[in-house]
Amino acid sequence: MNFWETITGSDLTRDWKAFEARAAALPADYQAAWNQIVGNLFAYGNFTGRNLMPILDAALGLLEEAAADGQSVHEVLGDDIPGFCAALAGGEGARTYRDRWREQLNRNVARKLRRLGG
Amino acid sequence: MDGLTEMLKGTLEGCVLEIIGGEETYGYAITRRLNELGFTDVVEGTVYTILLRLERNGLVQVTKRPSEVGPPRKFYVLNDAGREELAAFWAKWQYVSSRIDSLKEGPR
Amino acid sequence: MGIQDMIEGKKQWRAHVARVKALPPDYQIVYKEMQRYLFKVGPTDLAGEDLLPGIVDFFEEGAAAGKGVLQLIGSDVAAFCDDLIKESPTYADVYQKSLNGNPGTDEK
Known part of the structure; x- marks a missing residue:
């Protein structure tokens, strides 16, 4: 991705290539979501790339793990990817998102354990 | 007593330090001790997160020992920093209480 | 780099996943949901070697003792997760800090 190289400098290109290779192994709907996440995170001003790498890394990890589990990408990210990305980057509204993730976690656990018992 | 979770926050760590200070012990035994004391809401998971922090902050010495059932168990003792932290906890507790x-008792 | 290293250091990650799969079903469910939450929150502790494997150690012990997973950690799984990473800044914190002055010194 040339865009990446121009803003980050080539020392990050190798990391980025590794991300691309990992993303390419994802199902199509996940790849689409990944591209959206990347696009959204790029929109954040004043970043050198380096400080966003771990955030991208964790997001990709999430997608990989959920895809391996056979879940729909929608179930994992919801429908507000820009909001999700704002939360990932810790911007405004991040706290609200974290609360939502908390609720989602407890709700999913309760639902899946119930299904297991029944 | 139920519903103590909020109030216990911040003091539970001191309680765990005190229990470990008494003798070398492990997570489940610490939980049992707290439950017997009347803190019935405390689950092993809570104690696990406290032990993790104590370990990260270098307040305890950890030894893994085989157990009769299942995987090896982590045993904890206080080190010097842990004893200092425990003394500081009791000083703060005494002040607050x-x-x-x-x-x-009201104004005098 | 943390998760990438773990996932790309495939052997280690695969061993970790195999341990998760060997847990009883209720533990597996809770572990997976927790991991997903932790990936979203992105604590820098994820990059350490002990956060995720440590949870599995703890779960193995609980399962071996014949406990249900919620009996072990309580029903507020999110609170348990937050306790686990209470002292760890998140990647978002690090990023935000790098924006507020000192560009290039995003190390904490």
Whole structure:
């Protein structure tokens, strides 16, 4: 991705290539979501790339793990990817998102354990 | 007593330090001790997160020992830093509880 | 780099996943949901070697003792997760800090 190289400098290109290779192994709907996440995170001003790498890394990890589990990408990210990305980057509204993730976690656990018992 | 979770936050760590200070022990035994003491809401997971922090902050020495059932168990003892932390906890506790008691007794 | 290293250091990650799969079903469910939450929150502790494997150690012990997973950690799984990473800044914190002055010194 040339865009990446121009803003980050080539020392990050190798990391980025590794991300691309990992993303390419994802199902199509996940790849689409990944591209959206990347696009959204790029929109954040004043970043050198380096400080966003771990955030991208964790997001990709999430997608990989959920895809391996056979879940729909929608179930994992919801429908507000820009909001999700704002939360990932810790911007405004991040706290609200974290609360939502908390609720989602407890709700999913309760639902899946119930299904297991029944 | 139920519903103590919020109030216990911040003091539970001191309680765990005190229990470990008494003798070398492990997570489940610490939980049992707290439950017997009357803190029935405390689950092993809570104690696990406290032990993790104590370990990260270098307040305890950890030894893994085989157990009769299942995987090896982590045993904890206080080191010097842990003993200092424990003393600091009791000093703070004494201060807070004496202030709150005097509040309850009213102005003199 | 943390998760990438773990996932790309495939052997280690695969061993970790195999341990998760060997847990009883209720533990597996909770572990997976927790991991997903932790990936979203992105604590820098994820990059350490002990956060995720440590949870599995703890779960193995609980399962071996014949406990249900919620009996072990309580029903507020999110609170348990937050306790686990209480002292760890998140990647978002690090990023935000790098924006507020000192560009290039995003190390904490």
